Amino acid sequence: MSFLLRRAAFYAVAGFVAVTLNFLLPRLMPGDPATTLFAGYADQLGPDDLASLKEAYGLSDAPLLAQYADYLRSLLGGDLGTSLSQFPTPVTDLIRDGLGWSLLLGTVSVLIGFTAGTLLGSFAAWRRGSRFDTLVPPLTMFVGSFPYFFLALLVLYLFAVRWQALPQGHAYGMDVAPGLTPEFLGSVATHLLLPATTVALVSVGAWVLSIRNTMIGVLDEDYLTMAEAKGLRTWRVMGHYAARNAILPTVTSLGLAVGHVFSGQLLTEVVFTYPGLGNQLYAAVTTHDYPLMQALFLMITISVLAVNFAVDALYAALDPRVRGAATASS
Amino acid sequence: MAEPLTAGTTAPPTGLLSIENLTVDFHTPRGTARAVDGVSLGLFPGEILGLAGESGCGKSTLAMAVPRLLRDPAVITGGRVRLGDGDGDGVDLLGLSDEELRRVRWRDIAVVFQNAMNALNPVLRVEAQLVDVIRTHERTGRREARERAARLCGLVGIGADRLRAYPHELSGGMRQRIAIAIALALRPRLLIMDEPTTALDVVVQREIIAEVRRLQERLGFAVLFITHDISLLVEISDRIAIMYAGEVVELADARTILDDPAHPYTRGLLASFPTLHGDDTRLTGIPGAPPDLVDPPPGCRFAPRCPSAHDRCRAERPVRVTVGDRDVACHLYGPAEVTP
Amino acid sequence: MRKVTAFLRGDRRAVAGAAVFTLIACAVLLAPVLAPHTTTWSDGGPFSPPSADHPLGTNGQGQDVLSHVLYGGRTSLGMALVVGTGTTVISVVAGLVTAFLGGVADEAISLVVNVVLTIPSLPLIIVLAAFLPPGTGTIVLVLVATGWAFGARVVRSQALTLRRRDFVAAATVAGEHRRRTIFVEIMPNMASVIAAYFCGQVVFALTAGSALEFLGLGDADQPSWGTMLFWAQNDSALLQGAWWTFVAPGLGIALTASALALVNFAIDAATNPRLRVARGAAARRPRGFRRATAVRRG
Numbered sequence: 001m002s003f004l005l006r007r008a009a010f011y012a013v014a015g016f017v018a019v020t021l022n023f024l025l026p027r028l029m030p031g032d033p034a035t036t037l038f039a040g041y042a043d044q045l046g047p048d049d050l051a052s053l054k055e056a057y058g059l060s061d062a063p064l065l066a067q068y069a070d071y072l073r074s075l076l077g078g079d080l081g082t083s084l085s086q087f088p089t090p091v092t093d094l095i096r097d098g099l100g101w102s103l104l105l106g107t108v109s110v111l112i113g114f115t116a117g118t119l120l121g122s123f124a125a126w127r128r129g130s131r132f133d134t135l136v137p138p139l140t141m142f143v144g145s146f147p148y149f150f151l152a153l154l155v156l157y158l159f160a161v162r163w164q165a166l167p168q169g170h171a172y173g174m175d176v177a178p179g180l181t182p183e184f185l186g187s188v189a190t191h192l193l194l195p196a197t198t199v200a201l202v203s204v205g206a207w208v209l210s211i212r213n214t215m216i217g218v219l220d221e222d223y224l225t226m227a228e229a230k231g232l233r234t235w236r237v238m239g240h241y242a243a244r245n246a247i248l249p250t251v252t253s254l255g256l257a258v259g260h261v262f263s264g265q266l267l268t269e270v271v272f273t274y275p276g277l278g279n280q281l282y283a284a285v286t287t288h289d290y291p292l293m294q295a296l297f298l299m300i301t302i303s304v305l306a307v308n309f310a311v312d313a314l315y316a317a318l319d320p321r322v323r324g325a326a327t328a329s330s
Numbered sequence: 331m332a333e334p335l336t337a338g339t340t341a342p343p344t345g346l347l348s349i350e351n352l353t354v355d356f357h358t359p360r361g362t363a364r365a366v367d368g369v370s371l372g373l374f375p376g377e378i379l380g381l382a383g384e385s386g387c388g389k390s391t392l393a394m395a396v397p398r399l400l401r402d403p404a405v406i407t408g409g410r411v412r413l414g415d416g417d418g419d420g421v422d423l424l425g426l427s428d429e430e431l432r433r434v435r436w437r438d439i440a441v442v443f444q445n446a447m448n449a450l451n452p453v454l455r456v457e458a459q460l461v462d463v464i465r466t467h468e469r470t471g472r473r474e475a476r477e478r479a480a481r482l483c484g485l486v487g488i489g490a491d492r493l494r495a496y497p498h499e500l501s502g503g504m505r506q507r508i509a510i511a512i513a514l515a516l517r518p519r520l521l522i523m524d525e526p527t528t529a530l531d532v533v534v535q536r537e538i539i540a541e542v543r544r545l546q547e548r549l550g551f552a553v554l555f556i557t558h559d560i561s562l563l564v565e566i567s568d569r570i571a572i573m574y575a576g577e578v579v580e581l582a583d584a585r586t587i588l589d590d591p592a593h594p595y596t597r598g599l600l601a602s603f604p605t606l607h608g609d610d611t612r613l614t615g616i617p618g619a620p621p622d623l624v625d626p627p628p629g630c631r632f633a634p635r636c637p638s639a640h641d642r643c644r645a646e647r648p649v650r651v652t653v654g655d656r657d658v659a660c661h662l663y664g665p666a667e668v669t670p
Numbered sequence: 671m672r673k674v675t676a677f678l679r680g681d682r683r684a685v686a687g688a689a690v691f692t693l694i695a696c697a698v699l700l701a702p703v704l705a706p707h708t709t710t711w712s713d714g715g716p717f718s719p720p721s722a723d724h725p726l727g728t729n730g731q732g733q734d735v736l737s738h739v740l741y742g743g744r745t746s747l748g749m750a751l752v753v754g755t756g757t758t759v760i761s762v763v764a765g766l767v768t769a770f771l772g773g774v775a776d777e778a779i780s781l782v783v784n785v786v787l788t789i790p791s792l793p794l795i796i797v798l799a800a801f802l803p804p805g806t807g808t809i810v811l812v813l814v815a816t817g818w819a820f821g822a823r824v825v826r827s828q829a830l831t832l833r834r835r836d837f838v839a840a841a842t843v844a845g846e847h848r849r850r851t852i853f854v855e856i857m858p859n860m861a862s863v864i865a866a867y868f869c870g871q872v873v874f875a876l877t878a879g880s881a882l883e884f885l886g887l888g889d890a891d892q893p894s895w896g897t898m899l900f901w902a903q904n905d906s907a908l909l910q911g912a913w914w915t916f917v918a919p920g921l922g923i924a925l926t927a928s929a930l931a932l933v934n935f936a937i938d939a940a941t942n943p944r945l946r947v948a949r950g951a952a953a954r955r956p957r958g959f960r961r962a963t964a965v966r967r968g
């Protein structure tokens with residue numbers, strides 16, 4: 001089996017586990033699942049609504065296995081249930097927008113964090129023991145130990161409330177109409193800046209450290225001495241010889257980190273009322289909208305798995321040895 | 331062999347490269363280790379000069395000091411490294427700026443490292459590693475550089491299809507051949523080969539050595555060839571320099587070194603290896619260990635291990651002098667105790 | 671092992687981290703002595719800025735922030751330590767058991783661990799907690815249940831490496847009981863790894879637990895750093911400019927976390943030989959910023 005196929009199989013298993021977990025959760029909780037699920041809405045919903053909800057949710061007196069088969073069938077049909085707080089909107093409708101914004105925020109912040117971390121970490125390794133090296137990595141680690149939501153509050157307070165330099169929340173201004181206009185895109189960018197910086201700031205420390213430590217090893221390698229002996233220009237030595245090799249181990253850990261960064265991002269969205277999945281999850285929790293909550297959990301998990309797979313593909317593209325090993329063992 | 335002596339050969343041959351009184355220090359926490367101590371050595375165009383000595387005697391340090399590839403704790407504290415340019419004095423590599431040095435590297439002096447697995451960049455195709463050095467030093471289009479890369483491959487006996495391979499996809503011997511092809515890419519005048527075959531098995535080792543000889547005869551570059559294996563050296567070199575504890579203790583034609591070694595250390599070294607013809611295989615070796623370079627013994631550095639050491643050896647450092655057709659630094663051959 | 675402890679003692683980062691953590695722990699333990707008010711006292715007027723009476727100001731309900739930070743720290747740190755201990759114990763047991771059982775059991779558990787690691791933790795924790803009655807107990811339960819996987823993997827690979835080493839093999843040959851081998855021979859050699867992992871878990875529990883409280887999944891009436899942030903957000907402290915209400919508990923979390931991260935850093939450097947050689951001494955090959963060899967003629 002090739003490397004990527006093997007990884008894909010693993011993510012399929014992980015996705016399956018998440019789906020099963022999602023199915024079991026309400027049914028494993030103490031008490032009658034339907035009562036737990038719809039407790040907060042007993043007054044608003046009539047008996048007919050409740051019955052149809054129960055059905056939509058796959059809660060019946062049928063044996064667990066039959067319910068499970070039912071559940072999988074409706075999942076495959078793209079049916080994730082009906083929102084309680086915004087009854088009777090299907091949760092898929094609600095999630096679609098959130099997913100887009102979350103992916104945007106996530107991609108931008110990981111890119112910023114990874115790029116900055118690579119630059120700072122490489123530089124620290126090249127200037128081993130310099131003042132930069134003794135100050136910057138510990139400093140980024142210190143910021144990295146801030147909880148995301150705390151740094152978010154701090155940044156929000158300073159830049160949006162105190163200095164009023166940037167918007168306080170949401171994904172774009174009320175005064176611009178969505179569309180591919182410069183005004184709209186500009187508004188999206190300014191609204192993105194604070195939450196993306198927050199997430200990048202917290203995550204950058206880990207990249208700095210990882211790149212620095214591998215770079216120190218790479219600088220010691222013969223191929224670097226050879227690159228210099230070849231009289232290549234500095235930027236080529238740094239880029240094609242040092243950085244490309246130093247990034248590899250970090251890319252492997254990128255996959256694990258993505259789940260972590262995404263978790264932090266969810267909290268950051270809450271603070272900035274950024275309309276992504278995190279904010280929706282928060283809203284679902286506070287309104288006890290269990291169907292929405294569960295659908296979000298599934299959506300987030302699947303996004304993270306997909307990103308993980310993308311990272312694996314990137315790794316295979318960057319490291320010929322992985323590809324080679326894969327074809328050899330297939 | 332006790333005929334009158336001329337003063338030491340500190341004036342090196344006017345040739346391709348002349349290393350004069352070169353000194354390299356390593357600043358370690360324990361103190362300063364002088365890994366290369368006032369070495370003078372010259373290379374003529376097109377010759378193969380072998381450099382031998384026990385591990386840690388400073389062979390690599392000396393060789394890597396020439397293109398200034400040593401790193402941090404190493405500092406060149408004295409001497410000159412002149413690269414001849416056909417006429418006049420040539421240029422002193424130690425006086426060049428980083429940018430001037432970058433231009434000299436590989437164009438004039440190329441290096442083949444001990445283990446090509448480690449010396450080739452694992453994430454770049456072989457072709458890219460050939461093309462980048464060509465295009466950095468010469469104004470060449472990508473197409474033309476690729477064609478040259480293919481020709482270079484042919485030169486070292488490797489099919490051009492292997493250019494698309496990554497280093498890990500090649501065998502050890504092929505990798506070393508590729509390393510040689512890269513080294514020859516710009517037709518350098520000097521090739522530094524630091525134990526280029528130690529990582530290979532004996533058969534491949536022989537093939538590579540034969541290949542180097544063949545290419546050297548054809549292209550006429552000079553080689554500074556480093557190895558532990560003195561029998562190999564005798565086979566390939568025109569002249570051989572023997573190093574001990576940071577100094578060159580003997581320098582002569584390969585035949586002279588083999589047939590008539592003068593320095594007790596050279597004799598010990600030769601005795602440590604089976605002779606080429608395999609008839610006489612006593613492996614006596616040299617008792618004791620090389621000195622600590624941070625705190626070397628006074629007098630001759632080899633004295634503590636030398637079977638012929640006498641009082642003078644322990645007190646006074648011998649200078650290198652020319653005795654007949656060789657240079658040697660040993661009181662057995664040195665000028666009398668009182669010299670005007 | 672003695673070398674490691676000696677090194678830690680000499681490492682400035684470890685000393686600084688341990689000192690900060692001890693300071694915070696002492697302050698929190700001495701809350702009844704140090705706190706100017708009780709946590710129920712609420713006559714300070716809403717959002718009064720820091721003053722002599724209220725060194726850290728008051729919150730939206732007119733309660734003294736300093737008192738809340740001190741008392742709340744007890745809940746937060748206590749919760750973190752309990753979760754840290756719980757997950758560490760589970761991780762060590764799961765890791766050792768898988769390492770020594772080997773075979774199918776090992777592969778199955780390793781697969782479970784890898785899957786759990788890939789599923790993003792916070793959403794899972796949030797959903798789990800949302801199904802249970804809100805409160806500190808729920809948070810501890812959920813964090814312990816989800817937090818052990820990474821440690822199990824670390825311990826497992828460590829144990830596998832150690833098992834191959836001679837002294838363990840020797841003990842096995844000598845017929846020592848398997849359980850004895852695990853606890854007598856291997857555990858002490860993993861002490862530093864486990865210590866580092868424990869520090870990491872405490873940090874994880876502190877941040878994740880506070881996050882849950884911040885989202886309203888904790889006990890809102892029980893003061894802790896997370897609930898303080900929850901109230902700050904709920905009372906729109908930010909828009910009122912009352913920065914002290916969230917900076918104080920936030921810094922509590924951040925300082926504790928970075929203090930432990932420093933200790934962790936030092937343990938890491940002490941046990942990772944590659945980074946330690948970096949400290950200079952016997953580096954065989956030259957390192958450092960790559961420039962042409964310096965020429966200094968004497």
Ligand SMILES: Nc1ncnc2c1ncn2[C@@H]1O[C@H](COP(=O)(O)OP(=O)(O)OP(=O)(O)O)[C@@H](O)[C@H]1O
Pocket residue numbers: 356357358363365383384385386387388389390391392403558623953954955956957
């Ligand atoms: N990074 C370093 N720091 C301190 N001393 C060093 C360093 N590198 C080399 N040395 C010293 O320089 C001396 C010469 O080393 P060098 O690598 O030149 O020896 P060599 O003759 O090439 O040995 P080998 O045959 O093992 O390659 C060694 O004895 C060592 O003490």
Ligand SMILES: [Mg+2]
Pocket residue numbers: 389390391524
């Ligand atoms: Mg060497």
